[in-house]
Structures are given as C-alpha cells and as structure tokens.
Amino acid sequence: MQKIKTALLSYGMSGKVFHAPFLNFHPGFELIGSWERSKKLIHQDYPSVKSYATMEELLEDDVDLVVVNTPVNTHYEYAKKVLLAGKHALVEKAFTTTVAQAQELAALAKEKGLKLAVFQNRRWDSDFKTVQKIISDNVLGEIVEAEFHFDRYNPILSPKQHKETANSGAGILKDLGPHLIDQALCLFGLPQSVFADIRITREHSLVDDYIDILLYYSNFRVRLKAGFFVREAIPSFVVHGKKGSFLKARGDVQEDDLKLGKKPNLDTWGKEAKSKEGILHTEINNDVLIENIPTLQGNYYDFFDGVYNSITQDAIEPVTALDGVHVMQIIEAAIQSSAQKKVIDL
Template identity: 70%
Template sequence: MKKIKTALLSYGMSGKVFHAPFLDLHEGFELIGSWERSKKLIQDDYPYTKSYNSIEELLQDDLDLVIVNTPVGTHFEYAKQAILANKNVLVEKAFTTTVAEAEELKNLAKEKNLKLTVFQNRRWDSDFKTVKQILDQDILGEIVEAEIHFDRYNPNLSPKQHKETANSGAGILKDLGPHIIDQALTLFGFPEALTADIRITRDQSLVDDNFDILLYYPRFRVRLKAGFFVREMLPSYILHGKKGSFLKDRGDVQEDELKLGKKPNRDNWGIEPDYKEGLLHTEVNSVVIREKVPTLHGNYFEFFDKLYEAIAENKTEPVTAEDGENVMRVIEASIKSNEEKILIEF
C-alpha cells in the first residue's frame, strides 16, 4: 500500500486531537512531522517525526500532503504556498476568509492536478450520520422545515488571541458556522436565498458570537443557529416533514475522547450513549409511531479513508474545494444580509 507522506502546519489542539491520531494509525498515511513555531511538542507524542522550523523547510521536504490547520486568516496564504510547491492540501474550516480566495485555490489546484479538500469532519459525526439516514429513508415525508443548532454556554472570551481580535478569520460565523452550513448543504443542497442576523452578545467581545441564518429553498426553509448563551440546550437537529418529525441532540463523543488522549479505532469508536438517541414521531404504512432511533457510529477514519483514495487512487476528495467555496458563499452572503438587512438571492 502506498503511504501518503503527510505534514501538519501546526501542532496545537487541532493537530494533536483531530489529525495526528488518525494519520498515525491509518495504514495509508505516514505522519512525517509538523511546523512548530515555539513549543516543540510533536516528538513527545510521535518520536519518529520531524519538527520543522519554517513552512519553507517543510515544503522542501518529500511530502504528498500538507494539512493547513493554522488560524483561518492564514489558510489562503499557506494553502497557496503548498499548492505552488506541488503538494496535495487539506485545509481546516473555515476554508478561507472570502469566496474569491476559495475560488483561486480551487482553480490553482485544478491547474496543477492536485487534490484540495476541506476538513469538514462533522459530516462523520454520529448525530449527523443518523440525521442523514433518516432523510435518506424518506420516512418524514416531504420536508417542511429544519433547524440545525451548534449552541454552547460559554460567556468567557477565548484565551486564543486570533479568535477574539477583530480579523478576517475570527468570529463564530467562521468558527462554528462552517460545520452546520456544510451539513445543511450536504443534506439539502444550495439554497435559493438567505437572510442572516449576526450579533455580539458577550461582554467585551470584539467578534461575532451569535448568528441566526435562514436558508430558503423552493418548498421549505432551514434555520442555522449558534450562540454562547444557551444553558438549556434544544435538540441540535430538528426536522419536520409532512408525515412526521425527528429530533436529535448533538451527541458525538469523538472530540471529547480524543481530547482525553484516547486512540481512535475502527470497531467501537464513536459510540454515543443510549440516552442521546433521537426521537422519531411519524407515520409508516398508515401506522403512527413514536420511538427512539439507535444512533449510528461516528468515525473520522472514514474521512481519512476517502482522502487516501482521492490521493492514491485519483478519486474525488471527501469534501471538495467546491464544497468549501459554497460554504464561503453562504458566509459571505450572510455577512452582507446582516449588514444591509436584506434578503440575498443566489
């Protein structure tokens, strides 16, 4: 099996939690190292790796894949450098800060015949996979409306300065927003129009920390919400169709278990507790049912499986650059809608 030689552009939480464990254990990848600016930590966890002192040093190495997992405002610059150095690229969300940047990266990767993908790992969360299965089974009837929430209770500012200073990559819309925007586009396709309300609700905050986006489709609408002052959680997924409803809490355990240092596997990984099961209330063959639905297993290995196939076997990326560009189109239109208090039609 061909090994995809891979390096990270940082080894903070993202590199340590979401990427390195899978790259280390996946039989198709070889974790070569990471660019580390101040703290040199990767070799403590993976002694066989390199710690690069600069992106130039990293890009000169024999690598097949570079993972751009740095602050959002740097994604475009670093991804472009990697593509120009003839490396396949995986970019963290948000893909870029503008649609124009996303389009330029997409076209440049295509021109150089390289793979460019976006790390929308939440497509492989247990809760989302279960919601998608319910929709695929068409047991709710024609969808009338849906909501996806990514709510938290956290009134405190982040200690990470790049998240709390006013810059092109900061704010909840470009932090949590890409997760649920991508999920909505995956489930329902691209909308005809949208309206958005984006706010600052925390004391001393300089960046947006609350949004409410309405996506309009020909026969239904989808609401996307996120905020930091939700102490009592609503279901994170609310689907209403002409036959019934499905409600599902956000319950994926992967991030929490990875933060605890647990190693992912392919057998018993990503299993939600039973009490997080979704509630299905619908009609099947003229019989009304109201029952809990077993949750599918979540597993980010599935993303890396598809990424391996894309690079080694020239298959389509698990999340395409066009997918990433479409998320940025929604984000950019939401900002415009909020600023001008208007409906944006696509």
C-alpha cells in the same frame, strides 16, 4: 500499501486532537512532522517525526500532503504556497475568508493536478449521520423545515488571541458556522437565498459570537443557529416533514474522546450513549409511531480514508474545494444580509 507522507502546519489543538491520531492510525499515511513556531510539542506524542522551524523547510521536504490547520485568516496564503510547491492540501474550516480566495485555490489545484480537500469532519459525526439516514429513508415525508444548532454556554473569551482579535477569519460565523452550513448543504444542496442575523453578545467581545441564518429553498426552510449563551440546550437537529418529525441531541463523542487522549479504532470508536438516541414521531403505512432511533456510529477515520483514496486512486475528495466554495458563498451572503437587514439571493 502506498504511504502518503503527511505534514501539519501546526501542532496545537487541531493538529494534536483531530489530525495526528488519524494520520498515525490509518495505514496509508505516514506522519512526517509539523511546523512548530515556538512550542516544540509533537515529539512528546510522536518522537520519531520532525519539527520544522519554518514552512519553507517543510515544503522542501519529501512530503506528499500538507494539512493547513492554522488560523483561518492564514488558510488562503498557506494553502496557495502548499499547492504551488506541488503538494496536495487538506485545509481546515473555514476554508478561506472569501469566496474569491476559495475559487482561486480550487482553480489552482485543478491546474496543478493536485487534490484539495476541506476538513469538514462533522459530516462523520454520529448524530449527523443518523439525521442524514432519516432524511434519505424518507420516513418524514416531504421536508417542511429543519433547524440545526451548535450551542454552548461559555461567556468567557477564548485565550486564543486569533479567535478573539478582530480579523477576517475570527468569529463564530467562520468557526462553528462552517460546520452547520456544510451539514445543511450536504443534505439539501445550495439554497436560493439567505437571511442572517449576526451579533456580538459577550461582554468585551470584538468578534461575532451569535449567528441565526435562514436558508430559503423552494418548498422548505433551514435555520442554522450558534451562540455562547445556551445553558439548557434544545435538540441540535430538528427536522419536520409532512408526515412526521425527528429530533436529535448533539451527542457525538469523538472530540471529547480525542481530547482525553483516546486512540481511534474501527470497532467501538464514535459510538454514542443510548440515552442520546433521537426521537422519531411519524406515520408509516397509515400507522402513527413514536420511537427512539439507534444512533449510527461516527468515525472521522472515514474522512481520512476518503482523502487517501482521492490521492492514490484519483477519487473525488470526501469534501471538495467546490464544497468549500459553496460554504463561503453562504458565509458572504450571511454577512451581507446581516449588514443590510435583507434577504440575499444567491
């Protein structure tokens, strides 16, 4: 099996929790090392890999794929350097800070004949996969509206300065927003227009921490919300159709398990508790039914498998640069809408 030699641009939470475990587990990847500026931590988990002192040292090494998992406002600069060095790139969300940057990276990757994927791992969450199947099975009839939430209760500012210092990549719109937006676009495609309310709600916060985005489609609407003052969460996925409704709590266990140091597998990984099952209330063949729907298994391994196939078999990336461009288009429209207090046509 061909090995894709892969390096990380940082070994903080993202590298340690979301990337390294799957790169180490998947037989098609070889984790070469990580750029580490001050704290040298990767050797504690992977003693045989390299700790690069500089990005230049990493890019000069025999590396095929580079994971750009640094703060959002560095994604464009670093991803461009990776592509210019002739390496494939996997870029964390948010893909960039502007549409123009996203489009430039997409064009550069195409020009160089390189693969460029965006790490929208939440498409492989158990809860979202279940919602996706309900919609594809058409058991709700014609969709009228959907509402997706990524809610938390956390009024305390993050200790990570890049998240709380006002910069082009900070704020909930470019942190949790890309998850919600990508999931909506994955299900429904690009909307016709966007309306948004973007606010600061935490004391002393310098960055946005509340978003309410309304996507206008021809016959239905999709609302996306995220904030830090939701102590009692409502269902994170609510979909209403002309025949019925589906409600599902956010229940994917992968992030929590990875933070506990659990190692991914292909059998039991990503299975939600039965108590998190969604509720389907609909009409099928003139019979009204209300039932719990078993949750599909989630597994971020499938995303990395898609990246592997894109490089070794020239398949389409599991989340393409164009997908990243589309998310940035919604983000830019949301910023404009909130500032002008009006609907923005795409």
